[in-house]
Amino acid sequence: MKKxxxxxxxxxxxxxxxxxxxxxxxxxNTAEPKPEQSxxxxxxxxxxxxxxxxxxxxxxxGIEKGFFKEENIDAQAKWFEAAQPIAVATAAxxxxxxxxxxxxxxxxxxxxxxxxxxxxxxxxEQQGYSSSALLVPGDSPxxxxxxxxxxxxxxxxxxxxxxxxxxxxxxxxxxxxxxVELIPLNSIKGLMEALKSKQVDAVLLNEPNIxxxxxxxxxxxxxxxxxxxxxxxxxxxxxxxxxENKDVAERFLKAYAKSTRYYYDAVLTKKDGQxxxxxxxxxxxxxxxxxxDQEPDMIKKGLPYMDRDGKLLESDIKTQVEWYAKEKLxxxxxxxSEIVNTQLLEDALQKLGK
Numbered sequence: 001m002k003k004x005x006x007x008x009x010x011x012x013x014x015x016x017x018x019x020x021x022x023x024x025x026x027x028x029n030t031a032e033p034k035p036e037q038s039x040x041x042x043x044x045x046x047x048x049x050x051x052x053x054x055x056x057x058x059x060x061x062g063i064e065k066g067f068f069k070e071e072n073i074d075a076q077a078k079w080f081e082a083a084q085p086i087a088v089a090t091a092a093x094x095x096x097x098x099x100x101x102x103x104x105x106x107x108x109x110x111x112x113x114x115x116x117x118x119x120x121x122x123x124x125e126q127q128g129y130s131s132s133a134l135l136v137p138g139d140s141p142x143x144x145x146x147x148x149x150x151x152x153x154x155x156x157x158x159x160x161x162x163x164x165x166x167x168x169x170x171x172x173x174x175x176x177x178x179x180v181e182l183i184p185l186n187s188i189k190g191l192m193e194a195l196k197s198k199q200v201d202a203v204l205l206n207e208p209n210i211x212x213x214x215x216x217x218x219x220x221x222x223x224x225x226x227x228x229x230x231x232x233x234x235x236x237x238x239x240x241x242x243x244e245n246k247d248v249a250e251r252f253l254k255a256y257a258k259s260t261r262y263y264y265d266a267v268l269t270k271k272d273g274q275x276x277x278x279x280x281x282x283x284x285x286x287x288x289x290x291x292x293d294q295e296p297d298m299i300k301k302g303l304p305y306m307d308r309d310g311k312l313l314e315s316d317i318k319t320q321v322e323w324y325a326k327e328k329l330x331x332x333x334x335x336x337s338e339i340v341n342t343q344l345l346e347d348a349l350q351k352l353g354k
Contacts, residue, residue, distance in 0.1 A: 041071060041072040041247070041251060042072065042247065042248075043072050043073075043074070044072065044073050044074070044245075044248045044251075045073075045074045045076060046068070046073055046074070046075050046076070046096045046097060046242070046248070046252055047076050047078050047094075047095045047096050047097070048075060048076065048077055048078060048095060048096070048097040048098075048099060049078050049080055049085075049086040049089050049090060049094075049095035049097065049098045049099065049100070050077060050078070050079065050080065050086065050098075050099040050100065051079070051080055051081075051082075051083065051086070051099075051100060052079065052291060052292045052293060053292065054207075054208075054288055054292060054294075054299060054302060054303060054304060055122055055123035055233075055234055055304045055306070056099055056122070056291070056292075057263050057284065057287070057288050057303075057304075058122075058256060058259035058260045058262075058263050058306070058310065059075070059077070059099060059256070059259065060287050060288060060290070060291040060292075061259040061262050061263055061284065061287055062075060062255050062256060062258070062259035063075050063077065064287045064290070064291075065259070065262065067255040067256075067258045067259055067262075068252070068255045070255065071251035071252065071254055071255045072251070073248070073251055073252055073255065075252075075255075077291075078095050080100075083100040083101045083103065084103070084105050084106075086098040086099070086100040086237075087100065087103075087105065087106045087109060087116065087237065088109065088114075090116045090237045090238070090239050091109060091114040091115055091116045091239070091240075092114075092239075093239045093240070093241055095239065096238070096239050096241070096242045097236060097237065097238060097239070097242065097252070098116065098236070098237035098238075098239075099122050099234070099235075099236055099237070100122075100234055100235075100237075101160075101161045101233060101234045102118065102161070102232060102233065102234060102235050102317070102320065103159055103160055103161060103164075104159030104160075104163075104164075104324045104329040104330050105159060107320075107321055107324055107330045107334060107339075108330050108331055110334055110338070110339050111330060111331050111332050111334050112331070115240045116237045116238065116239060116240065116243075116339065117237065117238050117240075117243045117339055117340065117341040118235045118236070118237055118312060118317065118339055118340050118341070119235075119236050119237070119238050119243070119249075119253065119312070119340075119341050119342070119344050119345055120235065120236040120253060120256060120260075120310040120311070120312055120345050121232065121235065121236070121260070121306050121307045121310050121311055121312050121313065122234040122235050122236050122306065123233050123234040123304045123305070123306050124226075124230070124231060124232050124233055124234075124304075124305060124306060124307070124313055124316075125165070125225045125226035125229060125230060125231040125233060125305070126226045126230065126305040127226050127227050127230070128226070128227070128270075128273075129226055129268070129275075129304075129305040130207055130210065130211075130224055130226075130302070131206060131207055131224075131225065131226055131233070131302070131304045131305055132162075132165060132204060132205065132206045132207075132210075132224075132225040132226070132233070133204070133205060133206075133210050133221045133223060133224045133225060134166075134169065134202055134203075134204055134221070134222055134223045134225070135195060135202065135203055135204075135205055135210065135213060135214075135219040135220060135221055135222065136195075136201060136202045136219065136220060136222055137195060137196075137198050137201075137218065137219060137220075138217050138218050138219055138220055140201070140202075140220070142201065142202070142222060143222060144173075144222060144223075145169055145170065145172075145173040145175070145222065145223055145228075146173050146174070146175070148170065148175060148180055148201065148202055149175050149179050149180065150179065150180065151180055151181070151200075151201035151202060152180070152181045152183050152199075152200040152201050152202075153166055153180050153181070153182055153183065153200060153201065153202045153203065153204070154183045154185045154190075154191045154194045154195065154199075154200040154202070154203035154204070155182055155183070155184055155185070155191075155203075155204060156184065156185065156186060156187065156188070156190075156191065157184050157186060158182075158184055158329070159324070159329045161233050161234075162204045163182065163329070164231070164320065164323065164324070165204055165225050165229070165231065166180075166182060166204055167323065167327065168228075168229050168231070168323065169223065169225065169228045169229060172228060172229065177327065183199075183200055185200075185203075188205065188206070188209055191203045191204070191205055191209075192205070192209060192212075192213060195213065195218065195219050196213075196218045196219075202222070203219075204225070205219075206302065206304075207301060207302020207303075207304070208298050208299070208301035208302035209302075210302070211301035211302060212298075212301070226305065230313060230316060231313075231316060232312060232313040232316040232317060232320070233304075235312060236256065236310075238341070238344075243341060243344070246344070246347075249344050250344055250347050250348045250351065251348075253310070253344055253345045253348035253349075254348040254349075254351055254352050256310055256348075257309055257310050257345070257348060257349055257352055258352065259310075260306060260307065260308060260309060260310040261308055261309065262280065262284070263284060263306070264306070264307075264308040265278045265279070265280070265308075266278040266279070266280040266281045266283070266284040267281055267284055267285075267303045268303065268305060268306075268308075285299050285300060309345075309349055310345060311342070311345065312340065312342055312345070314336075314340055314342055317336050317339070317340055318336045321333055321334055321336055
């Protein structure tokens with residue numbers, strides 16, 4: 001009996017040790033999860049070159065609301081005074097992200113061998129939204145684009161977004177660029193002054209300047225650009241180094257998409273065909289005011305359209321390149337697949353979800 005008892009005790013002891021070992025193994029699994037579950041996103045600093053414009057609103061929102069921080073990204077604004085230096089700095093890697101207009105100068109940089117990629121929307125002309133428009137003096141008899149043949153039209157600069165918009169709209173209505181006289185006036189202020197003093201027959205302007213001119217009575221709109229053409233006015237560019245760092249690039253775009261959705265839902269949603277203020281309308285206006293040094297009432301006059309998910313109007317980039325090449329404003333047409341990368345945003349949106 002003693003021998004039997006000893007065998008039973010030995011068996012029970014062995015079973016207890018085995019169970020204890022299993023318990024420790026399970027506890028170890030809880031304390032040490034798989035690397036993909038526990039590894040925190042690597043901290044990254046991303047410098048963003050931009051102008052103090054309303055169209056940079058999603059970037060302001062992402063910084064202010066902490067969306068970039070949620071992705072362990074320290075997003076730092078680096079302010080510029082003009083668009084072209086932003087593209088140059090992005091290609092050179094002086095900034096990681098560039099946020100500005102897409103112009104002939106940018107395409108010339110790329111054709112000259114400099115590298116950057118356009119990855120997301122930062123403002124476009126879209127039907128039903130006021131962003132840019134063609135205006136004539138308040139007492140002008142002109143009422144349509146067709147009547148501009150032989151007239152003087154003010155733009156900012158040769159090769160600018162304003163040059164492109166003028167050319168595309170005129171061509172749509174059967175007027176070639178050499179059928180009009182384009183007058184480069186170098187600045188928005190110059191355009192407004194030329195319209196007021198009637199030095200030109202028409203100008204292109206953006207919001208909130210359109211609303212200001214109309215309210216003051218010295219100009220009237222004859223065409224909204226977005227109603228005439230779809231146009232990717234500005235974009236988000238990545239430096240070569242950032243574009244190659246897929247992890248940081250996707251996390252940045254995930255935060256950016258959160259921001260574009262926040263912006264869109266606050267200021268661009270429509271009801272019965274009319275834009276209605278969203279839940280966070282006033283907050284978004286205040287954020288923009290903080291970063292652009294503008295008055296909130298002025299900002300409310302011109303909140304540019306952009307895609308809710310930040311998606312680029314990729315087809316228009318090809319249209320732009322072909323048009324600029326046709327007009328000999330860029331040295332040669334370029335393969336747009338070399339400068340457009342929409343996959344990074346698509347992958348980021350997959351991770352973000354609806």
